[in-house]
Amino acid sequence: MPKEQSVSRESLLSTVKPSKAIVQLAIPATLALLAKAVYNIVDTAYIGMLGSDIALAAVGVILPLLLIMVSIENIFAAGASVLAGRQLGAGDREGANRTVTTIVGFSIFVGIALCVLGIVFMSPLLRAFGASDAVLPQARDYAFWMFIAALFNLPAQSMNCAARAESSVKISSIAVITGAALNVLLDPVFMFSWGFDMGVEGASLATTISQCVTFLILMWFYLSGRSIIKIKPRHFKLSGRFLWEVTAIGIPTAVIQICLAVATSLTNIAAKPLPDSDLIIAAYGVVQRLILIGCYVVMGFMQGYQPVASYAFGAKNEDRFHDAVRFALKGALLLTVLVAIVYIALAQPLILLFNRNPLVVEFGKWLLISQVALYPAFGLCYMMTITFQTVGSSRMGLFLSMIRQGLFYVPFILTLPRLLGVTGIYFSQPAADVLTILICLFLVGPMKRMASQNMFGNAQN
Numbered sequence: 001m002p003k004e005q006s007v008s009r010e011s012l013l014s015t016v017k018p019s020k021a022i023v024q025l026a027i028p029a030t031l032a033l034l035a036k037a038v039y040n041i042v043d044t045a046y047i048g049m050l051g052s053d054i055a056l057a058a059v060g061v062i063l064p065l066l067l068i069m070v071s072i073e074n075i076f077a078a079g080a081s082v083l084a085g086r087q088l089g090a091g092d093r094e095g096a097n098r099t100v101t102t103i104v105g106f107s108i109f110v111g112i113a114l115c116v117l118g119i120v121f122m123s124p125l126l127r128a129f130g131a132s133d134a135v136l137p138q139a140r141d142y143a144f145w146m147f148i149a150a151l152f153n154l155p156a157q158s159m160n161c162a163a164r165a166e167s168s169v170k171i172s173s174i175a176v177i178t179g180a181a182l183n184v185l186l187d188p189v190f191m192f193s194w195g196f197d198m199g200v201e202g203a204s205l206a207t208t209i210s211q212c213v214t215f216l217i218l219m220w221f222y223l224s225g226r227s228i229i230k231i232k233p234r235h236f237k238l239s240g241r242f243l244w245e246v247t248a249i250g251i252p253t254a255v256i257q258i259c260l261a262v263a264t265s266l267t268n269i270a271a272k273p274l275p276d277s278d279l280i281i282a283a284y285g286v287v288q289r290l291i292l293i294g295c296y297v298v299m300g301f302m303q304g305y306q307p308v309a310s311y312a313f314g315a316k317n318e319d320r321f322h323d324a325v326r327f328a329l330k331g332a333l334l335l336t337v338l339v340a341i342v343y344i345a346l347a348q349p350l351i352l353l354f355n356r357n358p359l360v361v362e363f364g365k366w367l368l369i370s371q372v373a374l375y376p377a378f379g380l381c382y383m384m385t386i387t388f389q390t391v392g393s394s395r396m397g398l399f400l401s402m403i404r405q406g407l408f409y410v411p412f413i414l415t416l417p418r419l420l421g422v423t424g425i426y427f428s429q430p431a432a433d434v435l436t437i438l439i440c441l442f443l444v445g446p447m448k449r450m451a452s453q454n455m456f457g458n459a460q461n
Contacts, residue, residue: 013089013311018324022331026304028173033296033303035173035180037289042180044289046187047203048354055200056355057278058138060285061131061268064261065143069114069150071257073157076103076110079250081161082390084229085307088166089314093228100162101235103246104155104222111154118147130268130281141201149208152215159218159231166228166307171221179214183207252385252397259405264288266410267425270417276359280422283364286354291371294339298379301331302386309390316455322448328383329444336379340372363422370426374433377404380440384447391451396443403439408432 013021047055080103087095118125126139156175163172183206189195190202198205222231264284271280305328312321343350351364381404388397409432416424416431 013085013308014315014317018308018312018320019327021308022301022304022324022327024304025169025307026301028169029303030297030300031173031177033176033300034293035177037293037296041289041293042184042187044286044354046191047200048286050191050199052138053279053282053355053357053360054134055138056282056285056360057135058131058142058200060281060288061126061129061135061139062142062146063285063288064129064265064268065118065125066146067257067261067264069118069146069153071254071261072110072114073107073154074257075247075250075254076107076154077157077161077250078253078389079103079246079248080158081306082249082310083246084162084166085310086314088228089311096166096228097230097232097235098237099242099246100158100229101231101233102238102242104158104162104231105236106238106243107154107158108151111150111152114150114154115147118150119144122147129265130272132272132278134278135281138200141199142204145201145204145208149211152208152212156211156215156218159215159222162229162231163218163221163227168221168227171218171226175214175217175221178217179210182213183210186210248394249389249392252389252394252401255398255401256382256385256405259402259409263405263409263413266413267428270413270425271422274417274422276363279357279359280363280425282355283351283360284367284425286351286360286364287367287371290343290350290368294336294343294372294375295378297339298332298335298382301335302328302382305331305383306386306390309387313390313451313455318452318455321451321455325387325448325451328387329380332379332383333376336376340375343372343375344369366426371429373430374437377433377436377440381436384440384443387447387451391454393450393454396447396450400440400443404432404436408435 016024044056044059047059080099084096084099087093087099122140122143123136126136126143131139160172160175163169186206186209187203190198190206191200192202196202221227222229267284268281271277271284274280305324309321309324309328312318312324347365347368348361351361351368355361355364381400385397385400388394388400409428412428412431413425416428418424420427
């Protein structure tokens with residue numbers, strides 16, 4: 001890679017105004033994540049065309065497993081991204097090479113383990129996440145190829161985060177958008193009778209092939225020498241201490257996904273005793289995929305913020321770091337308000353895109369509205385989780401990552417549906433969001449003080 005290009009990328013992290021740098025990095029990152037959301041949305045839309053509520057319910061049951069796998073990806077990918085960003089900010093490019101090479105290599109082994117264990121224990125896992133006898137066969141068809149995809153997704157996510165850490169967002173966007181576009185083309189070919197007529201299984205196979213293509217594009221980028229961070233066998237240095245350091249940074253981001261998976265699973269389980277339970281689960285599966293679009297908008301913005309903040313923290317540039325924090329806080333709140341307004345205004349038409357069963361539409365409309373009624377809670381909590389994670393305060397990052405969909409949502413979803421039926425499901429998320437906002441507001445001041453202390457003192461607590 002030309003030296004001038006390397007300097008230009010690093011100057012974006014070090015000298016460009018933080019708000020401008022964040023936006024410049026966030027736009028392609030958000031587009032890439034929205035393209036990634038196409039995987040889920042297109043699968044759900046095409047599955048809706050099969051005219052089977054059971055097929056939609058099967059995809060809804062799969063979602064918690066998918067989120068858990070994404071959370072495992074994020075443990076290593078997010079940890080490597082923050083650590084490599086700090087190392088680049090401190091001028092330790094060799095350290096960044098070791099971090100990324102080791103995590104990509106380790107991700108390959110973890111992907112193999114997830115693939116094998118997932119296939120072996122597939123039926124018990126699907127039962128645990130709410131699959132009924134009617135739903136289980138199609139859920140198994142979809143899950144098989146999802147577990148195969150773990151072979152590519154884990155190392156691809158690690159390379160993707162490394163690309164963001166060095167501000168190489170263009171290749172990240174190209175890789176993800178290419179995979180998403182391919183998924184749109186392959187889904188109907190594998191699913192419908194005029195093609196391979198594989199139904200739900202065809203949707204999953206198309207996604208797996210598309211994700212493999214994303215992995216190959218990212219691998220080409222790193223092996224071709226165009227990156228600032230170099231992935232080479234001689235940089236692979238795996239140790240228990242290193243894994244702990246990366247894991248401690250990455251766990252808060254992963255826990256957000258794990259808590260979302262637990263919340264989704266518990267919601268499916270809470271719906272099972274209710275009348276029309278399979279229809280509620282089908283509606284909830286559609287809603288969660290729509291919610292992922294909102295999540296990806298916020299996450300894309302945070303992916304623009306994190307490398308700027310990590311670099312400033314590593315360089316001990318306190319003013320630049322706090323400028324980035326203030327801009328990210330305002331941006332996260334604005335984006336979540338906009339997402340909430342759009343989803344509330346268009347709730348019914350959005351559900352109708354996937355299913356026209358009147359009961360599914362009615363359940364889905366109110367589920368979607370309830371999920372975003374207080375959506376700024378997600379933006380505020382996620383932004384603060386990323387910030388604590390960046391400055392090395394892994395305990396506070398872990399605590400914040402658990403509260404919204406874990407500590408607060410779980411008690412409500414376990415009790416309210418028993419008392420209020422499906423209305424209890426509607427009220428569970430807003431109740432959890434009220435508590436989340438209160439806790440986050442209380443911690444804004446301590447977050448800023450802790451960042452300043454850790455920047456010039458001990459960065460671990």
